Amino acid sequence: MSTGGGADHGPEEQETAQVARAVLTDGSVVTVRPLEVRDLAEVERLHSALSEVDRYFRFFGAPSEVALERFMRRLVDQGDARALALGAFDGHRLIGVGHFEVLIPEVAEVAFVVERARHARGVGTLLLEHLVSAARRRGLREFRAEVLAANSAMMRVFQDSGLQYDVCADGSSYQVTVALDPGEPYWAKVSDRERVADIASLRRVLCPASVAVIGASHRASAVGNALLSNIIRGGYTGNVFAVNRSGGEVLGLTAHRSASDLPETPELAVLCVPAEHVPDVAEECGDLGVRALVVLTAGISGCPMFAEGLVAAVRRWGMRLLGPNCLGLVNTDPVVRLDATFSAAGAPQGEVGLATQSGGVGIALIERLSGLGLGISTMVSTGDKYDVSGNDMLLWWERDPRTIAGVLYLESFGNPRKFAWLARRFSERKPLIVLRSGASPIAQRAALSHTAAAATPSTTREALLRHTGAIGVDDLGELVAVLGLLSWQRLPKGPRVAVVSNAGGLGLLAAEACAQAGLEFSSLPEAGPDLAALLPEQASSRNPVDTTAAIDVATFAQSVEFVLRDETVDAVVVPVLRTAVSDPITGLTDAVSRARADGCDTPVLAVSAGQEESLASLVDGEARIPVFADHTLAAQALADVTTYSRWLKRSHGVVPDLARIDVSTARDLVGSALDHLPAGGWLGDDVVRKLLGSFGLPSVPSWECATEDDAVVALREFDCQVVLKAHVEGLVHKGRAGGVVLGVATVPDLRAGWARLRARFGTDLRGVTVQPMVAQGREFLVGTLSEPALGPIIVFALGGTDTDLIADRSRRLLPLTTGDAEDMLHELRAGPQLFGPRSDETLDRDAVTDVLLRTARLAELLPEIAEIDLNPLIVTAGGVQIPDARIRLEPREIEDPLIRRLRL
Template sequence: MSAAGSGSEAGANAQVVRAVLADGSVVTVRLLERGDLAELERLHGALSAEDRYLRFFGAPSDTSIARFLRGLVEPGDAHVVALGAFEGARLIGVGHYELVLPEVAEIAFVVEHARHARGVATLLLEHLVAVARRRGVRTFVAEVLAENSAMLEVLRDSGLPHEAHLDGSSYQVKAALDAGEPYQAKVGDRERIAEVASLRRVLGPASVVVIGAGHRLSSVGNAVLHNIVHGGYAGTVHAVNRSGGEVHGVAAVRSVADIPEPPELAVLCVPAESVPTIAEECGRCGVRALVVVTAGITGLPDVANELLTAVRRWGMRLVGPNCLGLVNSDPQVRLDATFSAAGIPAGAVGVVTQSGGVGIALLERLDAAGLGVSTLVSTGDKYDVSGNDMLLWWERDERTRIGVLYLESFGNPRKFSWLARRIGRSKPLVVLRSGSSPVAQRAALSHTAATATPSSTRDALLRQTGAIGVDDLDELVAVLGLLNWQPLPAGPKVAVVSNAGGLGVLAADGCARAGLDFAEFPQACRELAVLLPGQASARNPVDTTATLDAATFGRSLEIVLRDPAVHALIVPVLRTAIGDPGDAVAEAVARARAAGCDKPVLVVRPGQQESVRQLPGGTSQIPVFADPALAARALADVVGYATWLVRPSGAVPDLGGIDVAAARAAVVAALDRSPGGRWLEPEEVRRLLTSFGLSVVPTTLCRTEAEALAAFRELGGCVALKVRADGVLHKAWAGGVLLGVSTVADLRAGWERLRQRFGAGFGGVVLQPMVEPGREFLVGVLSEPSFGPVIVFGMGGIDTDLIADRSRRLVPLTTRDAREMLDELRAAPGLFGPDADRALDTGAVVDVLLRTARLAELVPEVVEADLNPVIATGSGVRIPDARIRLEPRVLGDPFLRELGG
């Protein structure tokens, strides 16, 4: 790839990108075109004398400026890239670079004076970095006058590694386009500030209008207005109804234009065909955000495009379309802009859901359990506001302690992974999984216009981020109750104490199925043996018998909780005619906590109406479950999160021996010969893998028998003979691999056997020296459309698909990710544990995973790779066979500030 890039790539970059400035306002960023010349001239013509001096180092002539501006919009000059930031149709800032060396470009910016200090230049710099990196630029340089403190601050605070030297009256600045973690962190900080400012207009507006507020009680608009008014909304409420009149005590006007002060938020409950016109009117009147409840828009491409055009033109945020609406229970806001009947159960749970039905059900279930929401946003078809937006909001929202996401698709999974890892350190995230079956995937597509995420990749994403994945609403509410009301467990060891032996056994079975460990507590057993009746069982699970009084039952709980071997306690109890030992649980837990034993306690009461509720009475908030299996699943989920928290976070390592330039040259050469993409030849595969430091077995391609004989004599010793035949990818499965070829006669016989077996498709053989036998693994790359590269690790060899023992992770891969991939195999204890049947160099296997992930990350054209087998021994790893398929592809920067739509 040349430093200048290609014309097709430039065309791809010309799309409109919506992004948020530091003050929360929305702008569009795109490449400048010829039609922008008049706006470009207006922007520069309106510069003050000082701004012109700082930009051009003096007072250039109008002729020279005109020539310069034409050069920014003239197509065909691949050495110049100019991006414009627009508010509606008004150009408010320009950032451009011009190549001065093959990998070095000079940058400059100009921003309308009235828009200074809003982050326009910083946003343009971030987008210039993304474009430049895709086109092979590695360094930005700039000359900045010493008195231009604003521009120096933009470069200094960018997060890019840079150096600046004062040369006379100006600074010579040099910045490396390193998009590593420090730069990503800086971009993330800026995005967080901007997003929160922007979302305040959605979640905390000073005024709201419901458009389509019908007089009929059965209309959606009527229901939304009812909830806003009767939910106690703290701001100003307006209603729009073509017939006028009054709806729920609010005087209705006939259009938004009739409202004296433009509302910040508009909720649209009108027919799909009317939405674009009303959205345009809202934008023109100064509305800053829309909630489009209306369904059916995505099925009408023209209507959808017109809606997006209006949103872009006027810089509005958009929730929906096809959504339930949103809720904010903040006492300063009290906004229920939904058509749900559940009201606003206030609490600490933030919810984002693609499905309005799931949102309604969850509000009702949380209310019944004694829980509530801080915010709820139904994203529907997700044209703009998404789960990633809400993660940024929750991160800065002190009222939100837990985040819940029901997403049928991920718009930017790599950004979700990055955000969730960071946010999950302070606030647990719970994901309600969906679309695991083909039927569910079709259903998701039909009702939210979303392509459901493949379940295996989604689960890999959750494992990387520490998010808790749950499969139904019962499990979701159970986990939320446990997270809300109990401390995190210090480990996986659980004790069960019950007054009903059979119920305790059921709870123990549930714990075993959930993967929890049973604590052994000999000291507590001895104390319990003294306290409990003779027919009781003091071992785990503890059966106190049904005749025990409540006070003694409570003391038995304290004894178990004090034992250091116990990390969590499940208490299944039944009410009998003698008494209810459950009455003593809260007080016993309170006494244990006062003594320093702060461990999660879960009560099970079979037969209660709700699946989860809060134990009444006492100072301790304890979840009560109707089903012991549900309690065990919830505890196991929370144990997994607590374990993730205490593990080292890992890092993306700085791997030596990687030659990116050689890899890019190999890819460009291959795609020049096959522009549409193809499977690489063995020598091309070897060249690409070795450029990333992967230990590939030497390979010689032989098209004739004479070439094979010459290669055999050069290699010496014992070799492997592998067929090269049209359409044969799995050589061993096809009978195309001969091992242990040690003589010329064996070689001739092998050549003939393969030639006859593969007939007209036979194209020669590949010779390799035999390698030391070892354990065979598979390391693969699969580039999924919405997720990008996914790394696969599993058992290798010809039986890999039969065994199907694999783990997955998304790039970038950390050292922790790679090590966990090994441990997740079902066969892991026998391969990598202390009882393994042979010692393997696990460090070398981890290194292969990390290098393959780096290859997939830095060479996005690798859409499929199959390193199989990867042969591991006690002294290292060798890769005798690999396949790689390339396609022309440019992956966007997943960390770039960019809104949906």
Template sequence: MEPDRSATTVMPDEAGQPGQPGQPGQPGQPRQPGQTVPTTQTVRAVLTDGRVVELRPLGPDDLDDLLRLHQDLPERDTYLRFFTTHPVGLPELLGPLVRPGDAHRVTVGAFAGPTPGQTLIGAAHCEVLSDPAEAEVAIVVDHRQQAHGLGTLLLEHLASAARRRGVRRFVAEVLTENAAMVRVFRDAGLPMTMRLAGSSYLVTLRLTEDGAGDAGYASYAAAVGERERLADVASLSALLRPRSVAVVGASRRPDAVGHAVLANLLAGGYTGTAHAVNPHADVVADVRCFPSARDLPAGVDLAVLCVPAAAVAQAAEECGERGVHALVVVTSGVTDHPERANALRAAVRKYGMRMVGPNCLGVVNTAEDVRLNATFARGPAPTGRVGVVTQSGGVGIALLEQFAAVELGVSSMVSTGDKFDVSSNDLLMWWQRDDATDLAVVYVESFGNPRKFGLLARALAARKPVLAVRTGTSEVARRAAASHTAASATPAVNRDALFDQAGVLAMDNLGDVVATACVLSWQPLPTGNRVAVIGNVGGIGVLAADACARQGLTLPELNEVTRAELRSLLPPTASLRNPVDTTADVPDEIFHRCVRAVLDDPGVDSVLVLTAPTAVTDPLPRLADEVPWELGLPVVAVRVGQTALVDALHPTDPTAGRPVPVFSDPANAAVALGKAVRYGSWRNRPAGTVPDLPNIDVDAARALVAEFLTAHPDGGWLDPEGVVMLLGHVGLPVAGVRVARNADEAVMAFHEVGRPVALKAAAADVLHKSRAGGVLLNLSDEAGVRDGFGVLHRRFGSALTGVVVQPMAAPGRELLVGVSGDPMFGPLVAFGLGGVDTDLIGDRTHRLAPLTDLDAREMLTALRAGPALFGERADPRLDTDGIVNVLLRVGRLAELVPEVAELDLNPVVATTSSCVVVDARVRLAPAEPGDPFLRRLPT
């Protein structure tokens, strides 16, 4: 039966700007049609004007608000909504939309204003049609709230909720004159078709992928990301560009944090208006005090809370009542007390505020028109072009001081502390649109939404370098695992894969961060990894060559023209090979001419200059003036005896050259140069695509998984036949398999699959079949098969549930491909050397799904054995296209079927002409489909 059109048509809303095609990905995958789904919880999200709204499902108690929303519509909006200006029976039309437990309808409402007493300002609902995969959609927005992206935000959240109910398509009938609603649908970024029918458009939006790979979902991710960036930057303006700041808890005691924050704010020359709150003082630091935040003047953008932990929630409540837009909660001792933490979160949600902290150092923005230093760090914040976000206040202090020491400075710094709200993800969005920031530094100890972090970091790294400090690399305890793949999947492995794919340069210490930031800030990006080392200190040249090799840098032979030029300049005792040793007593002018000659060599991408001052020469001071910067090659230097890790050597005329980073140790110089080379390589490489893959039946794969989980609600390992079927649904090349329960069935299977065959034990809790004696090879007659079954039965006894009979695979290289699911990071795909000794060898590489074609090919060369197996001189040359095909299909399976908790293909046998999965294990577990692109603030 067709639903009543008047209950499902749409009205306009001006949405945020559409995004451009970007990174691959897709929304969370749906349950099978008809499956139930938990109720969506209340979430907070940001509109394009920076206001925070709450979204939640509507119920019976919201009917009056829903009626009021529709009754307040202007006449034209009413006509566009109902195709009439006087709809009849409005309560009867709207009542079913808020009926509890209705599996056929989903209604999401958006609320603004403080709680309680919030106002319903928009609603979106869908009604499932006769086809349970299709639903008709409608959106209504208060006319006073349009032009801020609310309609698109509601559509995103409604689509996410509908997917979880198995809906795969939205349909709508829109009047041709309703251009604003058509724009909402178009701007959403979902694959869309539109057909003219009389005076209306019939619109279809596809909510899910078809399994073959779909560029439409790259556009969806980009469109949502762009809307989120617009909204987030608007909401962060109160934090990083506040027109007025109040220090709540400003103290007269010089040793108090509240005093330090106010003093820093004033000493930094803050361009806005500063206020202080202290009930026991009239004035602090020449600033008038208010007894409480309730007494502050109207229009305060930012409040910095420096009150005791027990008073934080009340102070936040008072700030919200007074209309403060954002908080920085410096105070510690909140998170460890649930009642304090919950009360603070409630106040922030109630008044729609953004918040940094608690337990943080504060925030900095050194822009000339802001000059905000709302921290308790020592001394002024150094002005520069590096953005810093750090979970640790101590790391923030260290970076401020170290950047000041090397004349870099910061554009902005946010110490997120316990991350109740603002996180590194917010700053990645801010810096993408901040022209004052050229480079970003991130220190995170935990990820709230790592998949979104990867998406945002990749977008920023495409324009500006992103440096991150690794933490938790040396884990003592690894997760218990039941497969090779899961055993290799630790949080550190997930994090490193995330960084690598997003183009984030990972560092192991703050010194490397500062060193690399100097090279990237002062020098052009290297176009390759070929480094020429030249110096007047031969022994240091050897150390530098070793350091470069450790960083993957090569020292090429200089060409004959270069060597001839050097020969004409240097004494016979000089070494003309790379590294070049000029000898210690060459005049400065000759040394500089040698450096220029090396820079002119077409086989060189960067130059590392080593200098030691002597009684007769010191070539370093004028080096920056003598470099031909028009060549565009980076130059870094090492000065023997220097005490600082890195210094800046400025040219005499700053407009005619660049600062040269001068290091005290060639190892630090090589690390920084190596990171710059890796970033340049990542930035210049093709983006890669998630390719279309034929022969993927995602519906069949999901149906198989759903059937298994219905029978095994807690999950478990698929039987061998189920494994083969699942892999077949995604087009993986699997060796023929027959499962036999007894010797007679094994003999029958022997005749069906061909000869010779392998027998493999199907036994509970047996991971390494070969190591456990569960594999018998090259059985070529009935007697051997029958005897083999008996051998396996005696070895495994009652644990043996059957045997797998397979034709013998052609001899080849044994590889491992696997998946480990992670609820936060998403599926992690592993690739490495396989077979019995896979754990002993431990040569593996990892990437997070979705895999692009470039990701898959890079996995081959990223192995330690990669150059020997897949390089230009590999012999024999394996079927790399076949291996890449297996990796891509495994990645798609993990991406499209999140219930695959573990997958282990070992071995995958690759020959010169084929790549076949010989053995496989798959563990399934219930998984709530996620939506990594859904816009929402932390709860």
């Protein structure tokens, strides 16, 4: 056995793009896949069982036997490239069919039929989602359907889908047209449906009516014995069974020799058997009707035969799976009280949800929380994470009133793009803390461009956290500190901090730590005069406040209270030192209580030099004040929650409708380019400019010249100073390589420049691009990079040839909102000087955000774009210009990362 923290996922061959397991609204698991010839008997059974009404709704009458047989054979005919039929299977039983058939280019007719017993469980909606995804991969843009007016259930499927649709009455039926360009409303609806279904299925894991421990050992030192003991000792409210092939009795329970011998079918089975037995036991459980498995056993992912056997059983019987190679799960809800782990320490009841890929991290965190009087609502150890993952728990915690904060420790992101969506929505309701792990970088890429050089595993991970609003922490100490602060104090209203100390050196150290953490300092305009009047002459009433070591407890408490009541203070840090004269911390709770009684809820953090525990608390009734041993940890925890508070309050903006975007032309350009570059590659300058133009991006006019005489013609046409840029196969950074000649004003200048480029590159010179010289301005970089797991990431940075040296950058995941684009400008270290209210120069900020939004939309709508590099983007007070741009394509299909599907 193991405490988990193993593989990224189950076997690579678990799933294909066309086969998916998903959950219906009642929590049952079905498989969605294309129909095949072998399914003909099931197709015939489904259609023959249709009621007269259902048959009328589907076929607008009663088709002849011959016509019906011909239709059903077309459904299973995989050779028809113009059509696709998807079936929803419960085990081997077909319960619904959705199919489309192309009518004209980019348009298909769609229809559905669902077994009557499964009506109102979301089968039709699930099939529609997967048909939309498949149709988009084929380049379709529109579904059409004819629906009888009396078929209200089918109309609700379209109405509730989240897709844009039009309805036109046509006698007794409706002609429905559905656009297949899913946006935020569609994915929000999909996510809502997933949450309802996922919660229903997770109840079988987290709130089972009965549990069987298979492999419940007679030996006290065995995992199966420890786990059963925890279930019993924890007071589990459901029925619990022990399974041991030797029979007898385990911990007072009758041990049945197999799952088949149990007096009732358990809802959840926990497997503590050797790896070689796991597939057979899982198959037996599924056959009996067990709805969920927890597999603690290690050694499965390393053996394809064991892994494939477990996966096959889970798929065949529609079970949910936690693990394998995991610690188990805990639900402290008094209605459930399930501790299905082999942890030595019991899990205290509390309000923190925990999902951890490492069981060891889970045990350590539970022990630390318990020592602080905090506890957990639910905990799952995902282990090798074949199925149940952190994404599932986000869906669960979001609507769980017992959970006030979520904690994730993930060594890998199975579906980062879905995580980004779910975590962002979760963070808008409750704080989410992510314990970072550097063990599994999301991606690593060679620096083919400045944009690629700007994206490293750590920076893409930080972009993911920034996008979601999650609080990223680096170790368990910081994690516990943040949880304590969130549990015991209100969120700060802003970043302005005040430090009050009875030891000047400690106060200065704490202030320095706050500054390093990015916090700001109040000048104490309200508290300052009161402090000056209260404190002795040698004290400092300026921030950081030094009351001196000789101050008595009451005066120190009064000083803290003055600062708390200052409206310009968002949080107070109080480093204190016990002296022979007084112990100032003893009066701190009184000061805070008086302020709280008057409605002041400013957070307070104490730092007690010499304290043994890294974090403790002062208790005043129901209120607690966190007390840190280390001022650096206190400052970092305060900065963490302050960042989250600001994220909550910021305007997230919208994904805007942008004028002057011609998607059709852009798609044609990309399609034509891939015809000539089937393996992908960098586009020619002319195609790049046309692509930018189709999205309203202001590229500088250019003239492609194969000969020197052509360049002379271009110079005369532009009638101004121009730039020559060399065309050399594989040359990425022209400026660095000496491939740019500036300030060409005359024909002799041009011929001299051409000669210089010819001398530099020889026969590799294929020609030049001639561009007018642009007005001088501030240079920036805007680019996108498509990560395999995260999708496109947009980068904004200081530009020019030194961008990689300066490394002042901001990153975001797509889709990009107006709020995101505005934030990117100010996240640069140079942002306040460039775009702040007291900036050193006037730059057209609106034009820059417009470029960010249009570039992001270009990468979002054209998934074949692997990389965009606009460097430099020249910005002046009067607008922006793009003199140099690069775009790289990769052949790829449209993917819908948010589509409903389980991991296996």
